[in-house]
Amino acid sequence: MKKLINNPDAVVRESLQGFAAAHPDLVQVHFDPTYVVRADGAQDGKVGVVSGGGSGHEPMHNGYVGRGMLDAACPGEVFTSPTPDQMQAATEAVDGGAGVLHLVKNYTGDVMNFDMAADLAEDGGTDVRSVVINDDVAVEDSTYTAGRRGVGATVLIEKICGAAAADGYALDDVADLAAACNEDARSMGMALTSCTVPSAGEPTFDLGEEEMEIGIGIHGEPGRERKDIAPADEVVDLLMEPVIADRPFTDGDDVLLFVNSMGGTPMIELYLAYRKAVEVAEAHGLNVVRNLVGPYITSLEMAGMSVTLLQMTEERIRLWDAPVHTPGLRWGA
Amino acid sequence: MISTEDIRRWIRSYADRIAEQKAYLTKLDSPIGDGDHGQNMNRGMQAAVAALEDAATPAATLQAVAMGLISKTGGASGPLYGTFFLEAAKQAPADAIDGADWAAMMRAGLDGVQRRGNAQPGDKTMVDALTPGVEALEQAAQDSPSPALPDILQAAADATREGMEATVPMVARKGRASYLGERSKGHQDPGATSSYYLFQAAADSLTSA
Ligand SMILES: Nc1ncnc2c1ncn2[C@@H]1O[C@H](COP(=O)(O)OP(=O)(O)OP(=O)(O)O)[C@@H](O)[C@H]1O
Ligand SMILES: [Mg+2]
Secondary structure, eight states, X not given: OOOSOSOGGGHHHHHHHHHHHHOTTTEXXXXXXXXXXXXXXXXXXXXXXXXXXXXXXXXXXXXXXXXXXXXXXXXXXXXXOOOHHHHHHXXXXXXXXXXXXXXXXXXXXXXXXXXXXXXXXXHTTOOEEEEEEOOBTTSOOSTTSSOOOOOTHHHHHHHHHHHHHHTTOOHHHHHHHHHHHHHTEEEEEEESSOOBOTTTOSBSSOOOTTEEEETOOTTOOOOSEEEEOOXXXXXXXXXXXXXXXXXXXXXXXXXEXXXXXXXXXXXXXXXXXXXXXXXXHHHTTOEEEEEEEEOSSOOTTOOEEEEEEEEOOHHHXXXXXXXXXXXXXXXXX | OBOHHHHHHHHHHHHHHHHHTHHHHHHHHHHHSOSOHHHHHHHHXXXXXXXXXXXXXXXXXXXXXXXXXXXHOOTTHHHHHHHHHHHHHHHOOSSOBOHHHHHHHXXXXXXXXXXXXXXXXXXXXXXXXXXXXXXXXXXXXXXXXSOOHHHXXXXXXXXXXXXXXXXXXXXXXXXXXXXXXXXXXXXXXXXXXXXXXXXXXXXHHSTTO
8 A cells, every 4th residue: 555654653743744834824733742723722701612533534623623613623643542631631722711512423442531531621620521422323322332433423513513612602502412413413434445544554454346345434444234336326325225214314304414535535426426315315305405525534545435414403504504714614704 | 569669660561562562462453443452552551661760659650650551542442551550559558569459459450440441341351351360369369368479460360361362252342343243253352462461461570579
C-alpha cells in the first residue's frame, strides 16, 4: 500500500500541523496533550460542545471545530481512542461557565476514556454531560456485545447540537437534544476495499476483487455479511432497507438523508447512490427534507459508503440550517 | 517484602516484555480487534517507565504508573490498566509490602477494572486472566500467614497464564471483539495476554524480594 506519509508514527501530528496552518482563522491546535479548539476559545455563557475519537475519519472531528458546531475535538492516534488528559484539557478550554457536552461514539475505548475525563473535569469544577451515540444498525444491540457503534449520526448531531449551543440552549437541553437525535437516527455502511492503518502497514482485512462487506464499521470492523459485488442500486437497497426497518421510519416522516463516502469512493459514485437512496426513501413514503452528500466520516482510503437517516422536526431543521463555519462544513456564514 | 525499588523493577520488566511482544500482541488484536493493542500498551508502558524515578513510595510509584498509562495508552486498555494501578496504589501500605498486602492490592486493581469495564469472567477479556491470578494470590495468603513471595507470585502467574489460554474458545461479550459474536471463538484475547505478562513480570522481577 502506497501512502503519502513521512513516518507512520508522525502521521497524526504532522497532519494536525498542516490543519492548523490551513485554518488559523477557525482553529488552534494544541500538542501534549493534543486537542483542537476554536480559534476564539471559550464563549462566555455558552455550552461547550466537545467530541473526539481516533484519527483517520477526517474531516470528523477536527474539521467540525469552529463556529456553530464543535468547540473542541480530541484526536487520538489513527483508529485509537484519545486519552482523558486530552479530553480534560479540551473541556476546560471551552468551558464558558455553562458546562460542557461530550459527544461520544459508542466504542469501548472512547466511552471509558471520556468517562475518566468527565470525572476529572467535574473534580475541576466543570459541569459535564455525556451523550453516547450508537446508530449503527449493522451491530446487534444486545447484552452480548459492546452495543451498536457510533457512526454517521455523529456528524448530524454535532451540527445540530453545535447550533443549539450557539443559540443559547442550557447544558441539559443540548444533552437531551443530542440523546433524542441519537434515538431518531440509524445508519449502515459497506466497503468495497479495506483501508490500511499507517502504523500497521497492511490492509485491516482482506476483501476479494469480487466481494463487498455489508455492515462495515468505520474502522474496518466486520459487518453483517460478505457478498458478491452488486450494482450500486442493489447495494443502496441493502443499506437503506435495514436502516428504515430498524427504527422503523414510516410513511409521512420528515427525514435528513446523509449519504457518506468512506474516503475512497468518489463523488460521481456517491451522487449515483444518493439518487437511488432518495428513491428508496420516497417509496417508503419518507419526505427527504434535508440532505448531506460527501465524505464526512471516513475510514482512511476505504472505498465504500454509508447511509444515515435522521428524523427531522421543525426545531431540528432550524438548527440544521443555522449558520456554520468550520473547515469541514460551512453554510450561511 | 516488596519495596519501592522492587516495584520499579517490576514495571521495567513488564515494559520490556511488552516492547518485546508488541508485534505479537498486535497480531492477536487483528482478527478480533483493531490491531493496536501492542502499540497502545507499548506507548503506555514507555510513559509509565519514564514516570518511575520521581516517586518515593510504593503507592506514589503505582500512581505515577497509572497516570502514565492513562495519558498515553489510549484504546480500552489505557483506562483499564490505568484504573488497575490507581486502585492498587490506594491499597498499598506505606512502606514494605508482604504477600497478603500484595493479594489485596491486586484484588483492588481487578475490582477497579471490572467497575470501569463491566466485564465478568467468561466475557473474553483481561478479566479472565486477572481473576484466577488474584484468586491464586488470595488462596496462598489464606493458606499461610507469611507465604514465601517467590512461590506465590509464580503460582499467580501460572494461574493467569491458564486464564489467558482459557479465553481461546470463549465468545467475546465486551470490547471490539464482541462485534464478531461467534466468530471471536478460536482466538486468544490480547488483553488477557498482556495481563499474563504483568503477573509473569512480577514473578520474574520480585523473586529476590
Ligand atoms: N469492558 C472491558 N473490560 C475489560 N477488558 C476489556 C473490556 N473491553 C476490552 N477489554 C480488553 O481490552 C483489550 C483491547 O485493548 P486495546 O488496547 O486493543 O483497545 P481497543 O479495544 O482496541 O480500543 P479502541 O477501540 O479505542 O482502539 C481486549 O483484548 C480486552 O482484553
Ligand atoms: Mg485494539
